Amino acid sequence: MSGISQLLGIGQSGIFAFQRALSVTAHNVSNVNTEGYARQEAIVSETRPQDDRPGQVGTGVQVTQIHRSFDTFVDQQLLASQEQLGRFNASHGALTLVEGLFGDSNDLGLGHDLNELFNAFQDVANNPADLPSRSVLLAKSQTLGADFNRTAATLTDQRQALDRQVADTLTEVNGLLGQIAGLNAQIAQAELSGQQANDLRDQRGRLIKDLGERIDVTTVEDRTGQLTVFAGRGQILIDKNTSYGLIGLPAGSNSGFLDVGYNPGNGAPVNISSVVGSGRLRGLLDARDQAIPRLLRSLDTLAAAVATEINRQHRLGFGLDGSTGVDFFSASGLTAGTFAVALTDPKQIAASATATGVPGNNANALAVVDLQRAAIASLAGSTFNDYYRATAADVGTAAKDAAQHVQAEELIHEQLENRWVEVSGVSLDEELVNMIKYQRAFEASSRLIVMGDELLQTILSLKR
Amino acid sequence: MRIADQQLFGLLQGRFQQISQRILLAQQQIASQKEVSRPSDDPNTFGQIISDKSDLSRAEQRIRNVEFGASRLDAADSALATVNQVLSRIKELAVQARSDTATASDRSLIAKEVRELHRQLVQVANTEVNGTSIFAGTKTDLAPFVLGPGDTVQYQGNAETQSVEVGNGQRIQITVPGNVIFTGPSMNLFDGLRDLLASLESNNGTGIETGIGDVDRALVQVAGTQGTIGALANRLESTQRSLDDVSDLIKAALSRHEDADLAKAISDLTGQQLALEATARSANRLFENSLLNFLK
Numbered sequence: 001m002s003g004i005s006q007l008l009g010i011g012q013s014g015i016f017a018f019q020r021a022l023s024v025t026a027h028n029v030s031n032v033n034t035e036g037y038a039r040q041e042a043i044v045s046e047t048r049p050q051d052d053r054p055g056q057v058g059t060g061v062q063v064t065q066i067h068r069s070f071d072t073f074v075d076q077q078l079l080a081s082q083e084q085l086g087r088f089n090a091s092h093g094a095l096t097l098v099e100g101l102f103g104d105s106n107d108l109g110l111g112h113d114l115n116e117l118f119n120a121f122q123d124v125a126n127n128p129a130d131l132p133s134r135s136v137l138l139a140k141s142q143t144l145g146a147d148f149n150r151t152a153a154t155l156t157d158q159r160q161a162l163d164r165q166v167a168d169t170l171t172e173v174n175g176l177l178g179q180i181a182g183l184n185a186q187i188a189q190a191e192l193s194g195q196q197a198n199d200l201r202d203q204r205g206r207l208i209k210d211l212g213e214r215i216d217v218t219t220v221e222d223r224t225g226q227l228t229v230f231a232g233r234g235q236i237l238i239d240k241n242t243s244y245g246l247i248g249l250p251a252g253s254n255s256g257f258l259d260v261g262y263n264p265g266n267g268a269p270v271n272i273s274s275v276v277g278s279g280r281l282r283g284l285l286d287a288r289d290q291a292i293p294r295l296l297r298s299l300d301t302l303a304a305a306v307a308t309e310i311n312r313q314h315r316l317g318f319g320l321d322g323s324t325g326v327d328f329f330s331a332s333g334l335t336a337g338t339f340a341v342a343l344t345d346p347k348q349i350a351a352s353a354t355a356t357g358v359p360g361n362n363a364n365a366l367a368v369v370d371l372q373r374a375a376i377a378s379l380a381g382s383t384f385n386d387y388y389r390a391t392a393a394d395v396g397t398a399a400k401d402a403a404q405h406v407q408a409e410e411l412i413h414e415q416l417e418n419r420w421v422e423v424s425g426v427s428l429d430e431e432l433v434n435m436i437k438y439q440r441a442f443e444a445s446s447r448l449i450v451m452g453d454e455l456l457q458t459i460l461s462l463k464r
Numbered sequence: 465m466r467i468a469d470q471q472l473f474g475l476l477q478g479r480f481q482q483i484s485q486r487i488l489l490a491q492q493q494i495a496s497q498k499e500v501s502r503p504s505d506d507p508n509t510f511g512q513i514i515s516d517k518s519d520l521s522r523a524e525q526r527i528r529n530v531e532f533g534a535s536r537l538d539a540a541d542s543a544l545a546t547v548n549q550v551l552s553r554i555k556e557l558a559v560q561a562r563s564d565t566a567t568a569s570d571r572s573l574i575a576k577e578v579r580e581l582h583r584q585l586v587q588v589a590n591t592e593v594n595g596t597s598i599f600a601g602t603k604t605d606l607a608p609f610v611l612g613p614g615d616t617v618q619y620q621g622n623a624e625t626q627s628v629e630v631g632n633g634q635r636i637q638i639t640v641p642g643n644v645i646f647t648g649p650s651m652n653l654f655d656g657l658r659d660l661l662a663s664l665e666s667n668n669g670t671g672i673e674t675g676i677g678d679v680d681r682a683l684v685q686v687a688g689t690q691g692t693i694g695a696l697a698n699r700l701e702s703t704q705r706s707l708d709d710v711s712d713l714i715k716a717a718l719s720r721h722e723d724a725d726l727a728k729a730i731s732d733l734t735g736q737q738l739a740l741e742a743t744a745r746s747a748n749r750l751f752e753n754s755l756l757n758f759l760k
Contacts, residue, residue, distance in 0.1 A: 032469050039468075096504070104514050105501040105722060111514045115521035122525050126532045126628055129596060129604050352602070357624050360602030360639075369629055372522070385518045393511040396503025403504060414478055418471055425468025429755045436759075 004459070006050070006059065008452040013060030014445025017044050020063045021438045028426045029435075036206035038424040040198055041067045068198040071423045075205065078420050079212045079219075081413040083278040086213035088409055090283025092402035094162060095291060099399045101151050102392045110151065110299075111388050113144040114306070118372040124351050125366050129320065129359035134346035141328070141341045148303050152337035155296050162288040163257045169214050169281055170246050170260065176211045177229070177243035180204060184226040185241035191225045201225075215246075215260075216278035232275030235262045257288060291398055298391040299336040305378045305387070307334055309371050317350025317364030318357070324350060476747050483740045490733040493724040500722045509721050516718040523711040529628040530704045533638035536626075537697045540598050540640060543591045544690050547645075550581050550588070551686065554657070555679045557581075561664055561672050568667040575664035579615070582657050586611055589646050599642035602626060608642045609654070615661050617654035619647045630703045637696055645689045653682040 021042035031037040043065040049056035103109040120137035127133045183204040190197040204227065211217055211229070217237065218230040229238040237244055244265055248258030260276055261269035276282050307329035314328040326348050330340040343349065353363035372384065379387040493499055503510045560566065561574045590607040591598050600608035600621030608621035621642050627635035646653045656678030663671025 033473075099503045102503050102510070104510070104517060105498060107517070111518065112521075115518050119521060119525040122529060122629060126529060127594075127596070128602075128626075130594075354624075356622060357602040360596070360600070360604035360626055361624055362602075362626055366627065366629055366635065370633070373632055385515065389511040389514040392503050392514060393507040396505075396507030396510050399502075399504035400507060414474070417474065421468045421470045421474065422466050425466075425470040427466060427468045430466070432755045432759060 004452055004455050006057070007455070008449055010058070010060035011445045011448030011452060013047060013062060014448065015442060017042075017061045017063050018438045018442040018445060022435065022442065024066060025431050025434050025438060029428065029431050032426040032428055032431075034202075036209070037202050037426070038198065038205075039069045039426050041069060043067050066196055066198060068196065068201065069424050070201075071420070074416060074419050074423060078413070078416045079209060079217075080278075081409060081416050082209050082212045083216040085406070085409045085413050086280040087278045087283040087286075088402055088405040090165075090280045091287045091291070092283075092399070092406050094158065094284070094287035095395070095399035095402050097158060098155065098292060098295065099395050101154060102395065104392065110144070110147055110302070111385065111392070113140070113147050114372075114384055114388065116140045117144050118369055121365050121368050124349060125362040125369060128351040128362045128365060131346055134320075134349045134351075137349060138341065138343060138346055141343075144306075145329075145339050145341050148299065148336045148339040151299060152296065152335065155292050155299075156337070159255070159257065159288050159292050162284050162292075166258050166260075166281065166284050166288070167248050169284065170248050170258070173211065173214050173281075174243075174245040176207050176214070177237055177245060180207050180211065180227065180229065181238050181241050181243040183207070184238065188224040188226050188240070197225065212279060214280045215276055216282070231262070232272045232277070235264070235270070235272060235275075254289065260285075291395075295391065295395055296336065298387075298394070300334075301379065302384065302387055302391070303336040303339040304334040305376050306384060307331065307339060308378065309374070309376060310368060313364065313368050313371060314350050316353070316367075318352040318355050318361075319345075319348040319350050320359050321345070321347045322355060322358065323348045324355070326350060472750060476743065476750075479743050480740070483736050483743065487733060487736045487740070490729050490736060493729040494726065494733065497724050497726065498722050499724040513718065513722050516714055516721060520711060520714045520718065523707055523714060526630050527704060527707045527711065530630055530636075530700050530707065533628045533630075533636060534697060534700050534704075536593065536598060536638045537693050537700065539591065539593045541690065541693050541697065543588050543598070544645070544686055544693065546588050547585060547686050548683065548690070550585050551653075551679055551683050554578055554581050554660075555676060555683070558660060558664075558672055558676045558679060562669065562676060564669075571664045571667050571672075575661055578657070578661060578664060582615060582654075582661065583611070585646075585653075585657070586617055589642055597621070598639060599645060601639075601641035601643070609646065615658040617646075617658070619643050630700070630707070634703075636699055636703065638700075640689055640692060645686060650685055651678065651681045653678075653685065656682060 021044065024040050024042040028039055042063045044061050045064045047059045047062045049058050101109065102111075104111045117137075117140050120133075120140040123133045124130075124137050183200055187197045187200045187204065190200065208217070208219060208227070208229075215231055220228045220230075222228060222240075224240075226240050227238065228236065228240075231237050231246075235244075237246075245263055247261045247263055247269055249261035249269060249271055250256045251259050259271045259273040260281060262272045263269045273285060276285065308331075311327045311329055311331055315325045318324045319326065327342045328349075330338070330342045332338075349365075351365035352358045352361035353367070354361055357363070375381045375383065376387070382390065500506050500509045500513060557574050557578055561571045566574075586609050589599055589609045592607075596604040597606060597608055598604075600606055602624040603621040606620055608619055610618045610620055612618055619642055623641050623643050625637045625641060626639045627637050630636050647655075656675065659671065660675030660678065662668075663675055
């Protein structure tokens with residue numbers, strides 16, 4: 001008797017186990033396209049055998065574990081790559097916008113304006129007494145001034161836009177930190193009771209990658225399955241179910257732009273901008289505080305040099321109205337943002353080198369024209385055009401480098417993702433094979449029960 | 465090695481994206497016909513383009529300068545040709561008047577014609593081009609030669625000249641001041657004519673003889689200036705030729721630096737379109753092989 005009921009029990013264990021295995025397969029199939037989902041596998045093993053004569057007899061099968069296919073090493077590398085990608089994408093985006101200011105290819109922008117300015121001086125030199133030529137010169141100078149101002153304003157706007165992105169990113173980081181801390185608690189609770197919190201771990205993994213895209217972090221898993229998350233030089237962002245948020249610290253010395261502040265929960269927040277090593281925040285901070293200010297400084301230097309040099313020569317000459325010692329451009333301020341034409345009366349353009357030579361003398365206008373190819377001391381001995389050219393090439397190189405970094409990192413990221421998916425991704429073919437396998441086993445187990453039933457019938461029919 | 469479905473999709477997606485990016489790039493190049501249009505396309509070449517454009521702009525401005533100078537010299541040259549004709553006619557008349565058979569009334573008649581010619585010379589010496597006196601030195605807003613009482617003519621221009629820039633540190637003079645042509649350097653043409661007129665009217669044979677000598681010297685002086693102007697015009701002309709060459713060279717360099725190779729861009733585009741089609745077809749085949757299609 002006991003033998004037959006044991007048979008029924010074995011059949012039942014098969015039905016339970018393969019049903020469970022089929023559930024896991026179904027879960028895999030339905031998550032075939034879920035990003036960050038790690039394939040699960042039902043690990044089955046024999047149940048505890050019974051002592052019998054002449055030896056132990058098996059009692060069936062059971063699912064001992066739902067295994068999550070996961071490679072921690074690849075996952076860590078993927079996180080690092082995600083951080084770099086976030087960083088380079090941010091700086092590339094900013095630099096692409098900035099380099100759009102160099103419209104030289106379409107005969108726009110400062111280089112073109114400078115050429116036009118000197119050509120207008122040449123036209124005045126040809127026709128020193130001609131008022132229309134002089135008015136054209138004033139108009140061309142104003143165009144140059146407007147473009148200097150506009151470029152400076154655009155770059156400043158860019159910095160402000162980047163600063164808003166820093167603030168937004170900090171908010172996102174804090175949101176992610178809260179969610180990860182919450183999942184930490186859920187995972188610890190689930191795993192305490194011996195469960196495997198596979199799906200919760202997948203969710204947490206996805207959030208960690210989202211976090212890494214924004215700021216570089218280090219993670220350590222403790223024995224309860226909870227992740228401790230560090231930023232920069234060991235600042236704890238998440239400890240078990242508690243998260244310590246980041247806040248924006250306005251820096252007075254930097255136009256009130258935000259630094260990344262770390263709030264340890266007790267005392268004043270600490271500025272950790274300099275130890276943010278990667279992620280979007282690094283890219284944004286670099287573009288906001290390095291690349292764009294560098295370009296602005298170059299443009300300021302150029303604007304100051306143009307105004308100073310032309311003024312110096314212009315003051316030596318004489319206008320149609322006999323005026324002399326007059327500045328052509330405003331001498332105060334002298335940045336790209338404040339660059340302006342001081343002259344309003346075209347008669348005051350000092351084309352003549354002598355008071356008596358007015359109106360036909362053009363020697364001073366020609367002397368201004370010579371500045372176009374002069375080595376300018378304040379530009380380290382290069383000409384206006386060469387300096388502008390170097391500035392454009394500098395921005396171009398930075399933008400190109402950033403683009404190449406993005407490309408290279410995308411490649412690495414793709415490979416790592418491939419590797420990750422190779423270990424953790426769902427293969428439909430594999431699942432289909434498993435499905436058939438488990439389905440067959442399920443069928444066979446049910447046959448066992450039918451057979452057990454028949455055996456019982458046989459025995460019961462003995463007593464007729 | 466396991467192949468997960470996401471790998472296949474990811475691979476396909478990546479490939480499609482790559483190819484689409486290349487197609488976009490080729491299309492941009494074809495549409496703008498430019499290979500380098502942003503600094504990051506090629507920072508060095510972009511810098512080169514900035515230089516090329518500046519060089520080209522300067523060369524074209526210099527061509528304009530040369531054309532302007534040439535028009536000024538042309539005006540001066542044709543004015544001086546008139547001066548030459550007028551002086552020759554005066555000489556002819558003076559030679560007639562010198563004749564021993566010429567009577568006082570003949571000479572006074574001739575004086576009338578010479579006076580008209582004298583006035584014509586003053587007018588030519590005050591020639592303006594677009595409101596600018598061309599023989600006034602840099603006092604271009606004045607009529608440089610002023611007729612006073614007793615056929616006297618005063619020069620109120622100055623001795624300065626105007627130049628245009630035609631190359632780095634190269635300037636070519638485009639005006640000759642009136643004091644070099646009419647009132648100097650070897651003789652004052654108007655003073656000579658004034659004296660000749662006086663001699664004609666006072667029936668002074670010796671004075672007329674002196675006057676003829678003055679007119680001869682004036683002719684030599686004007687011819688000298690014409691030579692100077694011709695030489696300047698020649699310099700401008702040869703400068704223009706070399707500037708045209710330079711500008712062509714820069715344009716060629718600019719085109720080399722920034723223009724897209726259309727043939728290459730179009731063949732790139734075609735190639736990438738083929739690749740896209742091939743990828744799409746192979747994707748189709750890939751999914752035909754799925755076990756799903758065999759489990760019915």
